Amino acid sequence: MARSAKAVPWFLFAAGGTVIAFILPVMIFVTGLAPAVGLFGDALSYETMQAFVGNWLIKLILLGVIVLAAWHAAHRLRVCAHDFGIRADHTVAIVVYSVAAIATAATIIALLMI
Amino acid sequence: MSRKPYVREVPKTTWFLKQSRYQHYMLHEISSIFVAIYTGILIVGLFRLAQGPEAWNGWLAAVTSPIGIVFHVLAFVFALLHTTSWFKAVPQAMRIQRGESFVPGNLIVGVHYGVWAAVSVVVLLLAGVA
Numbered sequence: 001m002a003r004s005a006k007a008v009p010w011f012l013f014a015a016g017g018t019v020i021a022f023i024l025p026v027m028i029f030v031t032g033l034a035p036a037v038g039l040f041g042d043a044l045s046y047e048t049m050q051a052f053v054g055n056w057l058i059k060l061i062l063l064g065v066i067v068l069a070a071w072h073a074a075h076r077l078r079v080c081a082h083d084f085g086i087r088a089d090h091t092v093a094i095v096v097y098s099v100a101a102i103a104t105a106a107t108i109i110a111l112l113m114i
Numbered sequence: 115m116s117r118k119p120y121v122r123e124v125p126k127t128t129w130f131l132k133q134s135r136y137q138h139y140m141l142h143e144i145s146s147i148f149v150a151i152y153t154g155i156l157i158v159g160l161f162r163l164a165q166g167p168e169a170w171n172g173w174l175a176a177v178t179s180p181i182g183i184v185f186h187v188l189a190f191v192f193a194l195l196h197t198t199s200w201f202k203a204v205p206q207a208m209r210i211q212r213g214e215s216f217v218p219g220n221l222i223v224g225v226h227y228g229v230w231a232a233v234s235v236v237v238l239l240l241a242g243v244a
Contacts, residue, residue: 014207020149021200021226024193026234028152030241031159032186036178043241044174046167052240053163062160069153076146083143085126106157113164 009075009097016072023065050114059111066107074100142199145192152189201226 035044042048052058074096081092130136155177162173176182204226205219 017196017200020193021197022230022233023237024149024152025190025197026237028186028190028193030237031156032152032177032182033190034241035174036183036186040241046163046170049163049170053160062156066153066156069149073146073150073153076143077150080143080146083130083140087126103153103157107160110157110160110164114160 009071012068012071013075016068016070016075019065019068020072024069027065053111053114059114063107063111067104070100070103070107071097142195145196148185148189148192149196151185152193197230201230 030040031044034040053062077096078089078092081096082089086092130140159170159173159177162169177186201223205222208222210217210222
Protein backbone atom coordinates (compact mmCIF):
# COMPACT_ATOMS: atom_id res chain seq x y z
CA MET A 1 0.00 0.00 0.00
CA ALA A 2 1.28 3.41 -0.94
CA ARG A 3 2.30 5.53 1.95
CA SER A 4 0.42 8.80 2.13
CA ALA A 5 1.50 12.12 3.57
CA LYS A 6 -2.16 12.80 4.35
CA ALA A 7 -1.75 11.32 7.83
CA VAL A 8 0.08 14.40 9.10
CA PRO A 9 -2.46 17.12 8.26
CA TRP A 10 -5.24 14.71 9.17
CA PHE A 11 -3.78 14.14 12.63
CA LEU A 12 -3.29 17.88 13.17
CA PHE A 13 -6.85 18.50 11.96
CA ALA A 14 -8.39 15.89 14.28
CA ALA A 15 -6.28 16.77 17.32
CA GLY A 16 -6.88 20.48 16.71
CA GLY A 17 -10.61 20.02 16.32
CA THR A 18 -10.80 18.12 19.59
CA VAL A 19 -8.61 20.53 21.56
CA ILE A 20 -10.39 23.67 20.36
CA ALA A 21 -13.80 22.05 20.92
CA PHE A 22 -12.91 21.76 24.60
CA ILE A 23 -11.05 25.00 25.19
CA LEU A 24 -11.91 27.65 22.59
CA PRO A 25 -15.36 28.75 23.87
CA VAL A 26 -14.06 29.44 27.37
CA MET A 27 -10.85 31.02 26.00
CA ILE A 28 -12.81 33.41 23.77
CA PHE A 29 -14.98 34.21 26.78
CA VAL A 30 -11.98 34.98 29.01
CA THR A 31 -9.80 36.91 26.51
CA GLY A 32 -12.55 38.48 24.39
CA LEU A 33 -15.84 38.87 26.21
CA ALA A 34 -14.89 39.15 29.90
CA PRO A 35 -12.56 42.19 29.48
CA ALA A 36 -15.27 43.99 27.48
CA VAL A 37 -17.65 43.84 30.45
CA GLY A 38 -14.92 44.21 33.06
CA LEU A 39 -15.36 40.74 34.51
CA PHE A 40 -12.49 39.27 36.59
CA GLY A 41 -11.16 42.75 37.44
CA ASP A 42 -7.53 43.10 36.39
CA ALA A 43 -7.03 39.44 35.42
CA LEU A 44 -5.84 40.59 32.01
CA SER A 45 -3.61 43.39 33.32
CA TYR A 46 -0.03 43.46 32.02
CA GLU A 47 1.54 42.34 35.32
CA THR A 48 -0.89 39.45 35.84
CA MET A 49 -0.56 38.25 32.26
CA GLN A 50 3.25 38.51 32.30
CA ALA A 51 3.35 36.33 35.41
CA PHE A 52 0.72 33.94 34.05
CA VAL A 53 2.19 33.43 30.58
CA GLY A 54 5.69 33.48 32.09
CA ASN A 55 4.95 30.07 33.59
CA TRP A 56 6.54 27.41 31.33
CA LEU A 57 3.59 25.04 31.77
CA ILE A 58 1.16 27.73 30.60
CA LYS A 59 3.51 28.48 27.69
CA LEU A 60 3.45 24.82 26.66
CA ILE A 61 -0.35 24.68 26.88
CA LEU A 62 -0.74 27.92 24.89
CA LEU A 63 1.71 26.63 22.28
CA GLY A 64 -0.26 23.40 21.93
CA VAL A 65 -3.64 25.12 21.71
CA ILE A 66 -2.59 27.87 19.28
CA VAL A 67 -0.56 25.62 16.96
CA LEU A 68 -3.25 22.93 16.80
CA ALA A 69 -5.95 25.57 16.27
CA ALA A 70 -3.91 27.11 13.45
CA TRP A 71 -3.39 23.79 11.62
CA HIS A 72 -6.98 22.73 12.21
CA ALA A 73 -8.26 26.03 10.82
CA ALA A 74 -5.87 25.80 7.87
CA HIS A 75 -7.17 22.37 6.89
CA ARG A 76 -10.78 23.47 7.29
CA LEU A 77 -10.24 26.72 5.35
CA ARG A 78 -8.87 24.59 2.50
CA VAL A 79 -12.13 22.65 2.41
CA CYS A 80 -14.07 25.89 2.89
CA ALA A 81 -12.42 27.41 -0.19
CA HIS A 82 -13.53 24.41 -2.25
CA ASP A 83 -17.08 24.69 -0.89
CA PHE A 84 -17.24 28.36 -1.88
CA GLY A 85 -16.31 27.47 -5.44
CA ILE A 86 -12.54 28.02 -5.46
CA ARG A 87 -11.23 25.07 -7.50
CA ALA A 88 -7.49 25.62 -7.10
CA ASP A 89 -6.85 23.16 -4.29
CA HIS A 90 -3.08 22.96 -4.79
CA THR A 91 -2.59 26.72 -4.50
CA VAL A 92 -5.06 27.00 -1.64
CA ALA A 93 -3.30 24.18 0.23
CA ILE A 94 0.09 25.87 -0.16
CA VAL A 95 -1.33 29.19 1.09
CA VAL A 96 -3.23 27.88 4.12
CA TYR A 97 -0.52 25.47 5.27
CA SER A 98 2.15 28.17 4.81
CA VAL A 99 0.14 30.55 6.98
CA ALA A 100 -0.22 27.80 9.61
CA ALA A 101 3.55 27.19 9.50
CA ILE A 102 4.22 30.92 9.93
CA ALA A 103 1.71 31.04 12.80
CA THR A 104 3.53 28.12 14.45
CA ALA A 105 6.90 29.86 14.17
CA ALA A 106 5.44 33.19 15.35
CA THR A 107 3.87 31.55 18.41
CA ILE A 108 7.18 29.94 19.39
CA ILE A 109 9.06 33.24 18.94
CA ALA A 110 6.47 35.25 20.91
CA LEU A 111 6.46 32.73 23.76
CA LEU A 112 10.27 32.75 23.90
CA MET A 113 10.23 36.56 24.10
CA ILE A 114 7.96 36.59 27.16
CA MET B 115 -21.18 3.71 -27.82
CA SER B 116 -21.76 7.37 -27.64
CA ARG B 117 -23.23 8.19 -24.29
CA LYS B 118 -24.08 11.58 -23.02
CA PRO B 119 -24.24 11.28 -19.28
CA TYR B 120 -26.59 13.62 -17.53
CA VAL B 121 -24.65 16.09 -15.40
CA ARG B 122 -26.77 18.11 -13.04
CA GLU B 123 -25.76 21.72 -13.03
CA VAL B 124 -24.80 22.83 -9.54
CA PRO B 125 -23.90 26.46 -8.89
CA LYS B 126 -20.39 26.42 -7.46
CA THR B 127 -20.80 29.23 -4.97
CA THR B 128 -24.46 29.10 -3.95
CA TRP B 129 -25.17 25.34 -3.94
CA PHE B 130 -25.68 25.21 -0.19
CA LEU B 131 -28.42 27.85 0.02
CA LYS B 132 -31.26 25.60 -1.13
CA GLN B 133 -31.21 22.95 1.58
CA SER B 134 -31.18 23.52 5.31
CA ARG B 135 -28.79 20.57 5.82
CA TYR B 136 -26.26 22.18 3.49
CA GLN B 137 -26.78 25.57 5.13
CA HIS B 138 -26.01 24.05 8.50
CA TYR B 139 -22.93 22.35 7.08
CA MET B 140 -21.68 25.64 5.66
CA LEU B 141 -22.37 27.42 8.95
CA HIS B 142 -20.07 24.88 10.57
CA GLU B 143 -17.53 25.36 7.78
CA ILE B 144 -17.54 29.13 8.34
CA SER B 145 -16.63 28.63 12.01
CA SER B 146 -13.10 27.79 10.81
CA ILE B 147 -12.72 31.39 9.56
CA PHE B 148 -13.40 32.65 13.09
CA VAL B 149 -11.04 30.09 14.61
CA ALA B 150 -8.31 31.27 12.23
CA ILE B 151 -8.83 34.98 12.99
CA TYR B 152 -9.05 34.39 16.74
CA THR B 153 -5.81 32.37 16.63
CA GLY B 154 -4.19 35.31 14.87
CA ILE B 155 -5.47 37.71 17.53
CA LEU B 156 -3.98 35.48 20.24
CA ILE B 157 -0.57 35.35 18.52
CA VAL B 158 -0.55 39.15 18.14
CA GLY B 159 -1.52 39.38 21.83
CA LEU B 160 1.50 37.27 22.82
CA PHE B 161 3.82 39.57 20.85
CA ARG B 162 2.21 42.64 22.44
CA LEU B 163 2.63 41.07 25.87
CA ALA B 164 6.32 40.53 25.15
CA GLN B 165 6.74 44.13 23.96
CA GLY B 166 5.67 45.74 27.23
CA PRO B 167 2.77 47.32 29.12
CA GLU B 168 1.88 49.95 26.50
CA ALA B 169 1.75 47.47 23.64
CA TRP B 170 -0.31 45.06 25.75
CA ASN B 171 -2.80 47.76 26.75
CA GLY B 172 -3.15 48.68 23.08
CA TRP B 173 -4.04 45.06 22.31
CA LEU B 174 -6.59 45.03 25.15
CA ALA B 175 -8.10 48.28 23.84
CA ALA B 176 -8.46 46.72 20.38
CA VAL B 177 -10.09 43.60 21.82
CA THR B 178 -12.61 45.68 23.78
CA SER B 179 -13.33 48.13 20.93
CA PRO B 180 -16.78 47.86 19.30
CA ILE B 181 -15.40 45.87 16.36
CA GLY B 182 -13.45 43.67 18.77
CA ILE B 183 -16.57 42.97 20.82
CA VAL B 184 -18.68 42.15 17.75
CA PHE B 185 -15.97 39.80 16.48
CA HIS B 186 -15.58 38.01 19.82
CA VAL B 187 -19.34 37.57 20.26
CA LEU B 188 -19.53 36.01 16.78
CA ALA B 189 -16.40 33.94 17.43
CA PHE B 190 -17.88 32.71 20.71
CA VAL B 191 -21.13 31.61 19.02
CA PHE B 192 -19.21 29.87 16.22
CA ALA B 193 -16.91 28.21 18.76
CA LEU B 194 -19.98 26.81 20.53
CA LEU B 195 -21.26 25.61 17.16
CA HIS B 196 -17.93 23.90 16.49
CA THR B 197 -17.93 22.23 19.92
CA THR B 198 -21.47 20.88 19.67
CA SER B 199 -21.12 19.62 16.10
CA TRP B 200 -17.67 18.13 16.84
CA PHE B 201 -19.07 16.24 19.83
CA LYS B 202 -22.03 15.11 17.73
CA ALA B 203 -19.60 13.44 15.29
CA VAL B 204 -17.53 11.78 18.02
CA PRO B 205 -19.49 8.47 18.14
CA GLN B 206 -18.87 8.06 14.40
CA ALA B 207 -15.16 8.74 14.74
CA MET B 208 -14.54 6.96 18.03
CA ARG B 209 -15.77 3.38 18.40
CA ILE B 210 -14.81 1.97 21.79
CA GLN B 211 -15.27 -1.76 22.24
CA ARG B 212 -15.86 -3.29 25.65
CA GLY B 213 -15.88 -7.07 25.42
CA GLU B 214 -18.49 -8.09 22.86
CA SER B 215 -20.29 -4.78 22.47
CA PHE B 216 -19.49 -1.18 21.73
CA VAL B 217 -19.76 1.56 24.31
CA PRO B 218 -22.98 3.46 23.44
CA GLY B 219 -22.44 6.70 21.54
CA ASN B 220 -24.56 8.71 23.96
CA LEU B 221 -22.22 7.79 26.81
CA ILE B 222 -19.13 8.87 24.86
CA VAL B 223 -20.78 12.17 23.92
CA GLY B 224 -21.90 12.67 27.53
CA VAL B 225 -18.37 12.17 28.81
CA HIS B 226 -17.17 14.76 26.28
CA TYR B 227 -19.69 17.30 27.57
CA GLY B 228 -18.59 16.53 31.13
CA VAL B 229 -14.93 17.06 30.30
CA TRP B 230 -15.85 20.24 28.39
CA ALA B 231 -17.59 21.62 31.50
CA ALA B 232 -14.61 20.68 33.69
CA VAL B 233 -12.08 22.30 31.33
CA SER B 234 -14.20 25.46 31.16
CA VAL B 235 -14.49 25.69 34.94
CA VAL B 236 -10.72 25.24 35.37
CA VAL B 237 -9.96 28.02 32.86
CA LEU B 238 -12.54 30.30 34.51
CA LEU B 239 -11.00 29.64 37.92
CA LEU B 240 -7.53 30.40 36.54
CA ALA B 241 -8.81 33.68 35.09
CA GLY B 242 -10.81 34.63 38.19
CA VAL B 243 -8.14 33.72 40.70
CA ALA B 244 -5.16 35.06 38.73
